[in-house]
Amino acid sequence: MCRHQGWADLPDALLHSIIPLSGSFSDLLSFAATCRSWRASISSYPLKSTLSALFPPILLQPDIPVRSPHHRPFGDKLPCHVIDLASQHSHLRCQIPLVNLSTANNDPQSPLGSFCFIGASCGHLIFSRNRSCLIVDAFTGVSVSPPQIPGDEYTKVYYGALTAPLASPNSHLLVSNESHTFVWRVGSHSWLRPSPCDGTVKQIVNFKGQVVGMNSSHALFVAHLGPKIRVQEVLVSCAEMPTIGNLSNLCLVACGDKLLLVGCQGSFPARGDTFEVFRLYQSTDSPKWVKVEDLGNWSIFISTDKRSQPLSCMNPERWGGRSNCVYCYSHDSEHWIAFELGRPASNPSNFVFISCGSVVQPMWVVPSMFSG
Template identity: 40%
Template structure:
């Protein structure tokens, strides 16, 4: 596969000066020789992506500590970046699924530093018409028939993948990376209704496996080493790759007092050691309110348990269900709010790029002047939440 390298920096001055003002080489060595165990504790306290950039820019050993950050022990406590997609000029559709990629542009905004943003253009020499398949580990996934492309949302780096030799009737509708692209064990999975295609990083070919699924997957997430997917109508399934790809429905019981929203697809969110499902109830009484359910695998049989509060967590939902969802603990550390759900706004009348809705409160105003796209799939790049690949320890 081909990788195009682009060097990018956030358009701001360096904000970490711990090595700039000192003239003593011994003091320089003290900072550079801090043990990784201590640096990892510091990383876990960073409150924004900008802080992470400053940390990685301090010195080589500090940057290396980010690459070895044990995410299984610690967790990042800063919010994802908001990606607002737009078009540089009028778009022209190719059929109903493909859009002119070279017309796309996007802006990355940090909720902690809303005064700063980074603007990006889609690769100019990419295949013309592409279909958006999802976003994983900081990479946008696009396809156009046999052509596949990964684009790093932060650097603009593109990775052109081997051509997919699939029959003409095979429509790929979603894709997901199983690990950061820099990991030797990473692979990209593409799903059609009858097959799953696997590309192992570093290889030049795809492997196709038959996959029997009656419904299209709305969303796929990785949770505790397993792939969980949800389809319509709200059926939870697990996807296994070994010894061969298979789909199994999870027998989950709904509580009698649970009302599942109609017309909208739910979101799956990994929240610490919990798997949550977020649903929208939209009727004249509720005026659009979110419900959150926790997957309780300890019960027999397993069940969805309704959560009245998110406690000290905040959730981040993207518009397209194949775009990632995120959770953040103690959001007050960076100026956010607990027990809130952050959702990108697509209202043309609003200057706010996102809204924060407290769990149980109405999403819409009574006049419904704000418009939010809450459908499941759109096949084009829309506003979403994303953590850049650097957060996952991807070497640039």
């Protein structure tokens, strides 16, 4: 005779069959908050990379704070406005460090007062102050401080990214300054400098189990993280490079089994400007970029700050979105815009400003527990 079991005792096989039936990341976060065993079932879910592509990323809007700056429920962090496109009536909160709510350093008592934003990846925000770094989980507020970066008091870091969420066994933080790139294995006591590494790192993405990146010269490379950290340049055919060289805000995007290069035909995606996409094609001779005319049943999400990792979503019609589109955020309307590939936005008055700065800009994020 079987003994009655509670909801917390449901087997992982059953829970794993329920997880992909969710309708949004909001649903999945509620699922994970039910109890410890349900949260563990998400951690052990075998296809998290596939799961993360089923739903649109969550939009963080730090330029629309939900509370007064004088009210601090999280100490040195404040919740900011959050929208889940697939569940717009959800009540998610994101914890943004106070330093990023204003360009002015008007909070001298905050230990984050002089930190600057340098990147976002795997559900985490990354900050730097000279040789110090801070990694903050956007939804839990949990933070980690790596050891100081090699250098002197004038060292300034311009880019930072995680190769995997902090909880992953092989998570590394990669940071880049004007002349060098350094890698820190989470939990270790020192930084390593990969060799060789020509040009500073501009961006990295996770693609098919590899860390693929682009340097300041837009050259492609693969970062090997063990047992010895090294960077291997990928020689790509230059047939399309004249066209690609005329695009602005170039970024890499992992889109299913394709690695894409996305750029804007114009200084900013507005006033008639369009997005163009190229796919890395592995030919028998050498890899080359091939123009993509249609994204099929995929859409791409690009944040206002170019140091935030672009994301992708499959079958966006499932939640009311549109395929073959690049989603951006417009400060003018405080809303997102969908650019159909190769076409300007339907409303020409919308203006999307993509840049780099010391403060957190509106960005698309996948919660860290689903970024593995």
